Amino acid sequence: MEAEEKKYNRREFVNTGIRFSIALGLGGVAALVAKRSAGGELVWQLDPSKCIQCGRCATSCVSSPSAVKCIHVYDMCGYCDLCGGYFRPGTKDLTTAAENQLCPTAAIKRSYIEEPFFEYSIDEDLCIGCGKCVKGCGAFGNGSLQLQVSHNICLNCNECAIARDCPTDAFSRVSSDKAYSFKGF
Amino acid sequence: MNKRLLLIFALILLLASLWFMLSDFFDDEPLTTTNPYEYNIDNYKIVDSSVIAWKETMNIPVTGDTIRSLGVDQQDNIYVGTFHKLLIYSKEGHLKNSFDVGGKVYSLFVNRSGKIFLGMKDHIEIWNRSGRKLQSWDALNSKSIITSIHCSDELVYVADAGNRVVYQYKPEGMLQMRIGEKDSTKGSPGFVIPSPYFDLLQGRDDELWVVNPGRHQFEAYNEKGQMISSWKKTSMQLDGFSGCCNPTHMAMLSTGDFVTSEKGIERIKIHRPDGSFAEVVAPPEAFEEGTVGLDLAVDSEDRILVLDKFKGAVRIFERK
Numbered sequence: 001m002e003a004e005e006k007k008y009n010r011r012e013f014v015n016t017g018i019r020f021s022i023a024l025g026l027g028g029v030a031a032l033v034a035k036r037s038a039g040g041e042l043v044w045q046l047d048p049s050k051c052i053q054c055g056r057c058a059t060s061c062v063s064s065p066s067a068v069k070c071i072h073v074y075d076m077c078g079y080c081d082l083c084g085g086y087f088r089p090g091t092k093d094l095t096t097a098a099e100n101q102l103c104p105t106a107a108i109k110r111s112y113i114e115e116p117f118f119e120y121s122i123d124e125d126l127c128i129g130c131g132k133c134v135k136g137c138g139a140f141g142n143g144s145l146q147l148q149v150s151h152n153i154c155l156n157c158n159e160c161a162i163a164r165d166c167p168t169d170a171f172s173r174v175s176s177d178k179a180y181s182f183k184g185f
Numbered sequence: 186m187n188k189r190l191l192l193i194f195a196l197i198l199l200l201a202s203l204w205f206m207l208s209d210f211f212d213d214e215p216l217t218t219t220n221p222y223e224y225n226i227d228n229y230k231i232v233d234s235s236v237i238a239w240k241e242t243m244n245i246p247v248t249g250d251t252i253r254s255l256g257v258d259q260q261d262n263i264y265v266g267t268f269h270k271l272l273i274y275s276k277e278g279h280l281k282n283s284f285d286v287g288g289k290v291y292s293l294f295v296n297r298s299g300k301i302f303l304g305m306k307d308h309i310e311i312w313n314r315s316g317r318k319l320q321s322w323d324a325l326n327s328k329s330i331i332t333s334i335h336c337s338d339e340l341v342y343v344a345d346a347g348n349r350v351v352y353q354y355k356p357e358g359m360l361q362m363r364i365g366e367k368d369s370t371k372g373s374p375g376f377v378i379p380s381p382y383f384d385l386l387q388g389r390d391d392e393l394w395v396v397n398p399g400r401h402q403f404e405a406y407n408e409k410g411q412m413i414s415s416w417k418k419t420s421m422q423l424d425g426f427s428g429c430c431n432p433t434h435m436a437m438l439s440t441g442d443f444v445t446s447e448k449g450i451e452r453i454k455i456h457r458p459d460g461s462f463a464e465v466v467a468p469p470e471a472f473e474e475g476t477v478g479l480d481l482a483v484d485s486e487d488r489i490l491v492l493d494k495f496k497g498a499v500r501i502f503e504r505k
Contacts, residue, residue, distance in 0.1 A: 078379020
Protein backbone atom coordinates (compact mmCIF):
# COMPACT_ATOMS: atom_id res chain seq x y z
CA MET A 1 0.00 0.00 0.00
CA GLU A 2 2.83 2.40 0.92
CA ALA A 3 4.74 1.48 -2.24
CA GLU A 4 1.75 2.44 -4.36
CA GLU A 5 1.59 5.89 -2.66
CA LYS A 6 5.25 6.61 -3.51
CA LYS A 7 4.69 6.00 -7.22
CA TYR A 8 4.82 9.10 -9.41
CA ASN A 9 2.08 9.71 -11.84
CA ARG A 10 2.92 11.09 -15.31
CA ARG A 11 2.04 14.71 -14.47
CA GLU A 12 4.33 14.71 -11.39
CA PHE A 13 7.15 13.13 -13.40
CA VAL A 14 6.91 15.78 -16.14
CA ASN A 15 6.74 18.60 -13.57
CA THR A 16 9.79 17.26 -11.71
CA GLY A 17 11.64 16.88 -14.99
CA ILE A 18 10.91 20.46 -16.05
CA ARG A 19 11.91 21.84 -12.64
CA PHE A 20 15.14 19.83 -12.76
CA SER A 21 15.94 21.01 -16.29
CA ILE A 22 15.32 24.65 -15.38
CA ALA A 23 17.51 24.33 -12.28
CA LEU A 24 20.26 22.67 -14.31
CA GLY A 25 20.05 25.36 -17.00
CA LEU A 26 20.16 28.20 -14.49
CA GLY A 27 23.09 26.56 -12.71
CA GLY A 28 24.97 26.16 -15.96
CA VAL A 29 24.37 29.76 -16.99
CA ALA A 30 25.45 30.96 -13.54
CA ALA A 31 28.63 28.86 -13.74
CA LEU A 32 29.39 30.19 -17.22
CA VAL A 33 28.86 33.79 -16.13
CA ALA A 34 31.01 33.21 -13.03
CA LYS A 35 33.77 31.65 -15.12
CA ARG A 36 33.74 34.48 -17.66
CA SER A 37 33.74 37.18 -15.03
CA ALA A 38 36.60 35.44 -13.18
CA GLY A 39 38.74 34.65 -16.24
CA GLY A 40 37.91 37.70 -18.32
CA GLU A 41 36.74 37.87 -21.92
CA LEU A 42 38.11 35.33 -24.38
CA VAL A 43 40.26 36.68 -27.19
CA TRP A 44 42.17 35.15 -30.09
CA GLN A 45 45.92 34.69 -29.73
CA LEU A 46 48.57 32.64 -31.47
CA ASP A 47 51.14 30.42 -29.86
CA PRO A 48 54.59 31.49 -31.18
CA SER A 49 56.03 28.06 -30.45
CA LYS A 50 53.61 26.55 -33.00
CA CYS A 51 53.97 29.32 -35.58
CA ILE A 52 55.85 28.40 -38.79
CA GLN A 53 55.62 31.86 -40.43
CA CYS A 54 53.59 30.59 -43.40
CA GLY A 55 52.44 34.10 -44.32
CA ARG A 56 48.71 33.42 -43.87
CA CYS A 57 48.41 35.82 -40.95
CA ALA A 58 49.08 38.55 -43.50
CA THR A 59 46.61 37.32 -46.08
CA SER A 60 43.75 35.64 -44.19
CA CYS A 61 42.76 38.27 -41.60
CA VAL A 62 39.53 40.17 -42.26
CA SER A 63 41.30 43.36 -41.20
CA SER A 64 43.62 45.00 -43.66
CA PRO A 65 46.44 45.18 -42.79
CA SER A 66 46.24 42.13 -40.58
CA ALA A 67 45.62 42.34 -36.82
CA VAL A 68 48.63 40.06 -36.39
CA LYS A 69 51.78 42.09 -35.81
CA CYS A 70 55.39 41.43 -35.10
CA ILE A 71 56.19 42.14 -31.47
CA HIS A 72 59.76 42.65 -30.36
CA VAL A 73 60.63 40.96 -27.06
CA TYR A 74 63.41 43.37 -26.11
CA ASP A 75 64.52 41.36 -23.09
CA MET A 76 65.51 38.51 -25.38
CA CYS A 77 67.08 40.58 -28.14
CA GLY A 78 70.84 40.50 -28.69
CA TYR A 79 70.78 43.99 -30.29
CA CYS A 80 72.91 42.53 -33.06
CA ASP A 81 74.55 44.52 -35.80
CA LEU A 82 73.85 41.74 -38.29
CA CYS A 83 70.19 41.12 -37.41
CA GLY A 84 68.71 38.18 -39.31
CA GLY A 85 65.27 39.73 -38.89
CA TYR A 86 66.24 43.08 -40.35
CA PHE A 87 68.66 42.33 -43.17
CA ARG A 88 67.89 40.49 -46.37
CA PRO A 89 69.95 37.26 -46.69
CA GLY A 90 73.33 37.91 -48.27
CA THR A 91 73.35 41.64 -47.65
CA LYS A 92 76.88 42.96 -47.98
CA ASP A 93 76.56 46.40 -46.42
CA LEU A 94 74.86 46.60 -43.05
CA THR A 95 73.07 49.86 -43.77
CA THR A 96 69.43 50.90 -43.65
CA ALA A 97 69.24 51.19 -47.44
CA ALA A 98 65.92 49.87 -48.74
CA GLU A 99 67.56 47.12 -50.79
CA ASN A 100 69.16 45.68 -47.63
CA GLN A 101 65.93 45.44 -45.63
CA LEU A 102 64.09 42.16 -45.29
CA CYS A 103 60.72 43.62 -44.26
CA PRO A 104 58.50 44.13 -47.34
CA THR A 105 56.96 47.28 -45.82
CA ALA A 106 60.04 48.66 -44.03
CA ALA A 107 58.21 48.35 -40.71
CA ILE A 108 61.38 47.66 -38.70
CA LYS A 109 63.41 50.67 -37.61
CA ARG A 110 67.10 50.24 -36.81
CA SER A 111 68.81 52.70 -34.51
CA TYR A 112 72.38 52.78 -33.25
CA ILE A 113 73.02 52.35 -29.51
CA GLU A 114 76.77 51.78 -29.16
CA GLU A 115 79.37 49.73 -31.00
CA PRO A 116 78.33 47.09 -32.06
CA PHE A 117 74.74 47.20 -30.80
CA PHE A 118 71.58 48.34 -32.59
CA GLU A 119 67.98 48.53 -31.48
CA TYR A 120 65.16 47.31 -33.67
CA SER A 121 61.62 48.60 -33.19
CA ILE A 122 58.42 47.74 -35.05
CA ASP A 123 56.13 50.33 -36.61
CA GLU A 124 52.77 48.65 -35.97
CA ASP A 125 50.98 50.72 -38.59
CA LEU A 126 53.30 49.40 -41.29
CA CYS A 127 53.60 45.81 -40.10
CA ILE A 128 51.41 43.39 -42.08
CA GLY A 129 52.17 40.32 -39.93
CA CYS A 130 53.85 38.33 -42.70
CA GLY A 131 56.40 36.83 -40.30
CA LYS A 132 59.36 37.16 -42.65
CA CYS A 133 61.45 38.90 -40.00
CA VAL A 134 60.33 36.37 -37.39
CA LYS A 135 61.72 33.54 -39.50
CA GLY A 136 65.00 35.33 -40.11
CA CYS A 137 65.42 36.18 -36.43
CA GLY A 138 64.54 32.64 -35.34
CA ALA A 139 66.92 31.01 -37.82
CA PHE A 140 69.98 33.14 -37.21
CA GLY A 141 69.27 34.94 -33.94
CA ASN A 142 67.53 34.03 -30.74
CA GLY A 143 63.91 34.50 -31.78
CA SER A 144 63.10 37.79 -30.08
CA LEU A 145 60.82 38.84 -32.97
CA GLN A 146 57.49 37.04 -32.56
CA LEU A 147 54.04 37.28 -34.10
CA GLN A 148 51.08 38.14 -31.89
CA VAL A 149 47.48 39.21 -32.37
CA SER A 150 47.28 42.91 -31.56
CA HIS A 151 44.14 43.30 -29.50
CA ASN A 152 43.65 46.96 -30.20
CA ILE A 153 43.18 46.01 -33.87
CA CYS A 154 41.67 42.50 -33.68
CA LEU A 155 37.87 42.46 -34.18
CA ASN A 156 37.68 39.25 -32.13
CA CYS A 157 35.52 37.55 -34.70
CA ASN A 158 33.49 34.60 -33.58
CA GLU A 159 35.28 32.47 -36.15
CA CYS A 160 38.77 33.83 -36.73
CA ALA A 161 39.64 33.60 -40.43
CA ILE A 162 43.35 33.14 -39.69
CA ALA A 163 42.67 30.44 -37.12
CA ARG A 164 40.68 28.58 -39.77
CA ASP A 165 43.56 28.78 -42.28
CA CYS A 166 46.45 28.26 -39.85
CA PRO A 167 48.25 25.04 -40.85
CA THR A 168 49.61 24.35 -37.37
CA ASP A 169 46.56 25.26 -35.27
CA ALA A 170 48.59 27.92 -33.52
CA PHE A 171 45.49 30.04 -32.84
CA SER A 172 43.25 29.56 -29.84
CA ARG A 173 40.98 31.57 -27.61
CA VAL A 174 42.70 32.74 -24.44
CA SER A 175 41.55 34.74 -21.48
CA SER A 176 41.92 38.49 -21.99
CA ASP A 177 43.89 38.79 -18.77
CA LYS A 178 46.58 36.63 -20.42
CA ALA A 179 46.11 38.07 -23.87
CA TYR A 180 49.72 37.85 -25.05
CA SER A 181 52.06 34.86 -24.96
CA PHE A 182 55.72 34.82 -25.90
CA LYS A 183 58.07 31.89 -26.28
CA GLY A 184 61.44 31.57 -24.63
CA PHE A 185 60.65 34.26 -22.12
CA MET B 186 -3.28 25.39 -58.60
CA ASN B 187 -1.92 28.51 -56.96
CA LYS B 188 -1.30 26.55 -53.76
CA ARG B 189 0.63 23.91 -55.68
CA LEU B 190 2.81 26.53 -57.38
CA LEU B 191 3.44 28.18 -54.08
CA LEU B 192 4.44 24.83 -52.58
CA ILE B 193 6.85 24.10 -55.44
CA PHE B 194 8.33 27.58 -55.17
CA ALA B 195 8.75 27.18 -51.40
CA LEU B 196 10.39 23.82 -51.93
CA ILE B 197 12.84 25.24 -54.48
CA LEU B 198 13.63 28.10 -52.13
CA LEU B 199 14.24 25.66 -49.30
CA LEU B 200 16.56 23.51 -51.42
CA ALA B 201 18.45 26.57 -52.63
CA SER B 202 18.93 27.76 -49.05
CA LEU B 203 20.11 24.33 -47.99
CA TRP B 204 22.56 24.15 -50.89
CA PHE B 205 23.89 27.61 -50.02
CA MET B 206 24.46 26.62 -46.39
CA LEU B 207 25.93 23.18 -47.11
CA SER B 208 28.25 24.45 -49.83
CA ASP B 209 30.17 26.20 -47.10
CA PHE B 210 31.18 22.79 -45.77
CA PHE B 211 32.11 21.14 -49.05
CA ASP B 212 33.24 23.88 -51.42
CA ASP B 213 36.09 25.42 -49.43
CA GLU B 214 38.61 27.07 -51.68
CA PRO B 215 41.88 25.18 -51.43
CA LEU B 216 44.43 27.11 -49.42
CA THR B 217 47.39 28.26 -51.41
CA THR B 218 50.61 26.55 -50.36
CA THR B 219 52.89 29.24 -51.71
CA ASN B 220 53.94 31.95 -49.29
CA PRO B 221 54.37 35.34 -50.95
CA TYR B 222 56.47 36.40 -47.95
CA GLU B 223 58.74 33.34 -47.86
CA TYR B 224 62.09 33.85 -46.15
CA ASN B 225 64.18 31.93 -48.61
CA ILE B 226 67.82 30.99 -48.08
CA ASP B 227 67.73 27.85 -50.20
CA ASN B 228 70.41 29.20 -52.57
CA TYR B 229 72.85 29.45 -49.69
CA LYS B 230 72.19 25.83 -48.72
CA ILE B 231 73.36 24.44 -52.04
CA VAL B 232 76.89 23.06 -51.69
CA ASP B 233 79.02 21.86 -54.59
CA SER B 234 79.80 18.21 -53.89
CA SER B 235 83.44 18.78 -54.88
CA VAL B 236 84.04 20.74 -51.65
CA ILE B 237 82.54 18.04 -49.41
CA ALA B 238 85.66 16.16 -48.40
CA TRP B 239 84.19 14.15 -45.52
CA LYS B 240 81.62 11.39 -45.16
CA GLU B 241 79.56 10.09 -42.27
CA THR B 242 80.95 6.71 -41.23
CA MET B 243 79.20 6.03 -37.94
CA ASN B 244 76.03 7.06 -36.15
CA ILE B 245 75.64 6.40 -32.44
CA PRO B 246 72.00 6.70 -31.32
CA VAL B 247 71.88 8.41 -27.94
CA THR B 248 69.21 7.26 -25.55
CA GLY B 249 67.83 9.21 -22.63
CA ASP B 250 66.47 12.71 -22.20
CA THR B 251 67.48 15.84 -24.10
CA ILE B 252 71.09 15.64 -25.17
CA ARG B 253 73.18 18.74 -24.82
CA SER B 254 76.97 18.47 -24.80
CA LEU B 255 79.76 16.33 -26.24
CA GLY B 256 83.32 15.42 -25.30
CA VAL B 257 86.01 12.88 -26.05
CA ASP B 258 88.90 11.59 -23.92
CA GLN B 259 92.47 10.50 -24.66
CA GLN B 260 91.31 6.92 -25.38
CA ASP B 261 88.64 8.26 -27.79
CA ASN B 262 85.78 7.32 -25.47
CA ILE B 263 82.79 9.53 -26.25
CA TYR B 264 80.96 11.49 -23.55
CA VAL B 265 77.44 12.88 -23.96
CA GLY B 266 75.89 15.22 -21.41
CA THR B 267 72.09 15.25 -21.17
CA PHE B 268 69.69 17.17 -18.96
CA HIS B 269 70.35 14.81 -16.06
CA LYS B 270 72.85 12.16 -17.07
CA LEU B 271 76.30 11.60 -18.40
CA LEU B 272 76.61 8.81 -20.96
CA ILE B 273 79.96 7.25 -21.84
CA TYR B 274 80.38 5.33 -25.11
CA SER B 275 83.36 3.44 -26.46
CA LYS B 276 85.04 4.59 -29.65
CA GLU B 277 82.94 1.97 -31.46
CA GLY B 278 79.72 3.36 -30.03
CA HIS B 279 78.96 0.84 -27.27
CA LEU B 280 77.48 2.29 -24.09
CA LYS B 281 80.05 1.73 -21.33
CA ASN B 282 78.52 3.63 -18.46
CA SER B 283 75.81 6.13 -17.63
CA PHE B 284 75.06 7.88 -14.38
CA ASP B 285 72.87 10.60 -12.97
CA VAL B 286 74.63 13.90 -12.35
CA GLY B 287 71.63 15.66 -10.84
CA GLY B 288 71.35 18.57 -13.25
CA LYS B 289 71.67 19.89 -16.76
CA VAL B 290 75.07 19.35 -18.35
CA TYR B 291 75.53 22.45 -20.51
CA SER B 292 79.12 21.64 -21.46
CA LEU B 293 81.80 19.08 -20.70
CA PHE B 294 85.49 18.36 -21.12
CA VAL B 295 87.61 15.35 -20.21
CA ASN B 296 91.21 16.17 -19.27
CA ARG B 297 94.35 14.10 -19.85
CA SER B 298 93.99 12.25 -16.55
CA GLY B 299 90.40 11.26 -17.30
CA LYS B 300 88.67 13.71 -14.96
CA ILE B 301 85.35 14.87 -16.37
CA PHE B 302 84.65 18.60 -16.05
CA LEU B 303 80.94 19.37 -16.31
CA GLY B 304 79.51 22.85 -16.88
CA MET B 305 76.31 22.79 -14.81
CA LYS B 306 74.87 26.16 -15.85
CA ASP B 307 76.50 28.30 -13.16
CA HIS B 308 79.24 26.09 -11.70
CA ILE B 309 81.79 23.41 -12.51
CA GLU B 310 81.63 19.85 -11.20
CA ILE B 311 84.38 17.27 -11.57
CA TRP B 312 83.45 13.59 -11.83
CA ASN B 313 85.30 10.38 -12.55
CA ARG B 314 84.34 7.75 -15.10
CA SER B 315 82.73 5.52 -12.47
CA GLY B 316 80.16 8.18 -11.64
CA ARG B 317 81.64 9.62 -8.45
CA LYS B 318 81.59 13.37 -7.93
CA LEU B 319 85.09 14.48 -6.96
CA GLN B 320 84.65 18.22 -6.64
CA SER B 321 82.10 21.02 -7.04
CA TRP B 322 83.35 24.57 -7.53
CA ASP B 323 81.62 27.67 -6.25
CA ALA B 324 78.71 28.94 -8.33
CA LEU B 325 79.46 32.02 -10.43
CA ASN B 326 76.23 34.04 -10.48
CA SER B 327 72.59 33.78 -11.52
CA LYS B 328 73.29 35.07 -15.04
CA SER B 329 75.91 32.41 -15.75
CA ILE B 330 75.50 29.85 -18.50
CA ILE B 331 78.66 27.79 -18.86
CA THR B 332 78.76 26.86 -22.52
CA SER B 333 82.32 25.57 -22.91
CA ILE B 334 85.24 24.21 -20.89
CA HIS B 335 88.81 23.40 -21.88
CA CYS B 336 91.61 22.19 -19.61
CA SER B 337 95.34 21.82 -19.86
CA ASP B 338 97.55 20.47 -17.07
CA GLU B 339 98.01 23.99 -15.68
CA LEU B 340 94.85 25.90 -16.50
CA VAL B 341 91.11 25.53 -16.93
CA TYR B 342 89.19 27.91 -19.21
CA VAL B 343 85.45 28.36 -18.80
CA ALA B 344 83.18 30.26 -21.22
CA ASP B 345 80.26 32.02 -19.53
CA ALA B 346 77.73 33.13 -22.17
CA GLY B 347 75.46 34.83 -19.65
CA ASN B 348 78.19 37.14 -18.39
CA ARG B 349 80.04 37.33 -21.74
CA VAL B 350 83.37 36.47 -20.22
CA VAL B 351 85.97 33.70 -20.11
CA TYR B 352 87.26 32.62 -16.69
CA GLN B 353 90.74 31.23 -16.19
CA TYR B 354 91.03 28.83 -13.26
CA LYS B 355 93.73 26.71 -11.70
CA PRO B 356 92.86 23.00 -11.94
CA GLU B 357 92.08 23.05 -8.21
CA GLY B 358 89.32 25.61 -8.79
CA MET B 359 91.02 28.90 -7.90
CA LEU B 360 89.85 31.72 -10.15
CA GLN B 361 92.85 33.40 -11.76
CA MET B 362 91.39 36.01 -14.08
CA ARG B 363 88.52 37.13 -16.30
CA ILE B 364 89.34 37.36 -19.99
CA GLY B 365 87.76 39.41 -22.78
CA GLU B 366 85.45 41.59 -20.73
CA LYS B 367 84.32 44.81 -22.32
CA ASP B 368 86.54 47.59 -21.02
CA SER B 369 86.76 50.85 -22.95
CA THR B 370 89.72 52.05 -20.85
CA LYS B 371 91.77 49.06 -22.03
CA GLY B 372 90.34 49.12 -25.55
CA SER B 373 88.71 45.73 -25.05
CA PRO B 374 85.55 45.57 -27.19
CA GLY B 375 84.15 42.55 -25.34
CA PHE B 376 82.34 39.48 -26.53
CA VAL B 377 79.01 39.82 -28.34
CA ILE B 378 76.87 36.85 -27.29
CA PRO B 379 73.23 37.25 -28.37
CA SER B 380 72.29 33.63 -27.56
CA PRO B 381 73.88 30.90 -25.44
CA TYR B 382 76.51 29.82 -27.97
CA PHE B 383 80.00 30.70 -26.83
CA ASP B 384 82.74 28.18 -27.47
CA LEU B 385 86.44 28.01 -26.68
CA LEU B 386 89.40 25.64 -26.96
CA GLN B 387 93.15 25.56 -26.51
CA GLY B 388 95.25 25.41 -29.63
CA ARG B 389 98.38 23.43 -30.36
CA ASP B 390 100.59 25.96 -28.52
CA ASP B 391 98.20 26.13 -25.56
CA GLU B 392 96.88 29.47 -26.79
CA LEU B 393 93.24 30.09 -25.96
CA TRP B 394 90.85 30.41 -28.94
CA VAL B 395 87.45 31.94 -28.25
CA VAL B 396 84.56 32.36 -30.69
CA ASN B 397 83.07 35.85 -30.62
CA PRO B 398 79.86 34.89 -32.45
CA GLY B 399 78.27 38.35 -32.63
CA ARG B 400 81.26 39.49 -34.67
CA HIS B 401 81.86 36.16 -36.52
CA GLN B 402 85.34 36.38 -35.08
CA PHE B 403 87.87 33.91 -33.70
CA GLU B 404 90.10 35.46 -31.05
CA ALA B 405 93.32 34.02 -29.63
CA TYR B 406 94.55 34.95 -26.13
CA ASN B 407 97.75 34.16 -24.28
CA GLU B 408 97.73 32.88 -20.71
CA LYS B 409 97.90 36.46 -19.42
CA GLY B 410 94.54 37.13 -21.08
CA GLN B 411 95.96 39.36 -23.82
CA MET B 412 94.57 39.04 -27.32
CA ILE B 413 97.34 37.90 -29.63
CA SER B 414 95.53 37.12 -32.85
CA SER B 415 92.13 37.05 -34.50
CA TRP B 416 90.37 36.39 -37.76
CA LYS B 417 86.83 36.97 -38.93
CA LYS B 418 84.68 36.58 -41.98
CA THR B 419 81.06 37.64 -42.34
CA SER B 420 79.32 35.96 -45.24
CA MET B 421 76.46 33.60 -45.95
CA GLN B 422 78.72 31.84 -48.45
CA LEU B 423 80.94 28.92 -47.44
CA ASP B 424 83.90 31.17 -46.69
CA GLY B 425 82.24 32.90 -43.72
CA PHE B 426 79.59 33.01 -41.03
CA SER B 427 76.22 34.72 -40.95
CA GLY B 428 73.51 35.86 -38.57
CA CYS B 429 74.27 37.00 -35.08
CA CYS B 430 75.37 33.79 -33.36
CA ASN B 431 77.76 31.92 -35.62
CA PRO B 432 79.72 29.74 -35.44
CA THR B 433 77.92 28.12 -32.55
CA HIS B 434 80.64 25.54 -31.86
CA MET B 435 84.19 24.77 -32.87
CA ALA B 436 86.83 22.07 -32.52
CA MET B 437 90.39 21.76 -33.77
CA LEU B 438 92.07 19.11 -35.90
CA SER B 439 95.64 18.01 -35.26
CA THR B 440 96.68 20.21 -38.21
CA GLY B 441 95.44 23.31 -36.37
CA ASP B 442 92.47 23.65 -38.75
CA PHE B 443 89.20 24.83 -37.19
CA VAL B 444 86.06 22.72 -37.45
CA THR B 445 82.96 24.90 -37.14
CA SER B 446 79.21 24.33 -36.88
CA GLU B 447 76.51 26.88 -37.61
CA LYS B 448 72.83 27.45 -37.15
CA GLY B 449 70.47 29.11 -39.62
CA ILE B 450 72.40 27.53 -42.45
CA GLU B 451 73.06 24.19 -40.77
CA ARG B 452 76.53 23.11 -41.89
CA ILE B 453 79.91 21.95 -40.66
CA LYS B 454 83.04 23.31 -42.32
CA ILE B 455 86.78 23.46 -41.92
CA HIS B 456 88.77 26.68 -41.94
CA ARG B 457 92.57 26.79 -42.08
CA PRO B 458 94.48 28.37 -39.17
CA ASP B 459 94.57 31.70 -41.06
CA GLY B 460 90.77 31.64 -41.34
CA SER B 461 90.49 30.81 -45.04
CA PHE B 462 87.83 28.30 -46.00
CA ALA B 463 89.17 24.79 -46.60
CA GLU B 464 86.34 22.30 -47.10
CA VAL B 465 82.88 21.16 -46.04
CA VAL B 466 82.39 18.30 -43.61
CA ALA B 467 78.59 18.16 -43.73
CA PRO B 468 76.33 20.35 -45.91
CA PRO B 469 72.91 21.68 -44.80
CA GLU B 470 71.15 18.78 -46.50
CA ALA B 471 72.73 16.45 -43.93
CA PHE B 472 70.65 18.09 -41.18
CA GLU B 473 67.01 18.74 -40.50
CA GLU B 474 65.97 22.35 -41.08
CA GLY B 475 66.14 24.29 -37.83
CA THR B 476 68.85 22.12 -36.26
CA VAL B 477 70.84 24.09 -33.70
CA GLY B 478 73.51 23.37 -31.12
CA LEU B 479 75.70 21.02 -33.14
CA ASP B 480 78.40 20.46 -30.50
CA LEU B 481 81.71 19.23 -31.92
CA ALA B 482 84.68 17.15 -30.83
CA VAL B 483 87.71 15.68 -32.56
CA ASP B 484 89.30 12.41 -31.48
CA SER B 485 92.93 11.27 -31.68
CA GLU B 486 92.42 9.97 -35.25
CA ASP B 487 91.00 13.31 -36.40
CA ARG B 488 87.52 11.88 -36.71
CA ILE B 489 84.95 14.67 -36.32
CA LEU B 490 82.17 13.94 -33.82
CA VAL B 491 78.93 15.88 -34.14
CA LEU B 492 76.18 15.91 -31.54
CA ASP B 493 72.90 16.12 -33.47
CA LYS B 494 70.10 16.65 -30.96
CA PHE B 495 67.42 16.61 -33.61
CA LYS B 496 68.41 13.15 -34.81
CA GLY B 497 69.30 12.01 -31.28
CA ALA B 498 72.74 10.78 -32.25
CA VAL B 499 76.46 11.32 -32.21
CA ARG B 500 77.41 11.39 -35.87
CA ILE B 501 80.99 10.61 -36.81
CA PHE B 502 82.62 11.96 -39.97
CA GLU B 503 85.88 10.83 -41.55
CA ARG B 504 87.81 12.16 -44.50
CA LYS B 505 86.77 10.50 -47.79
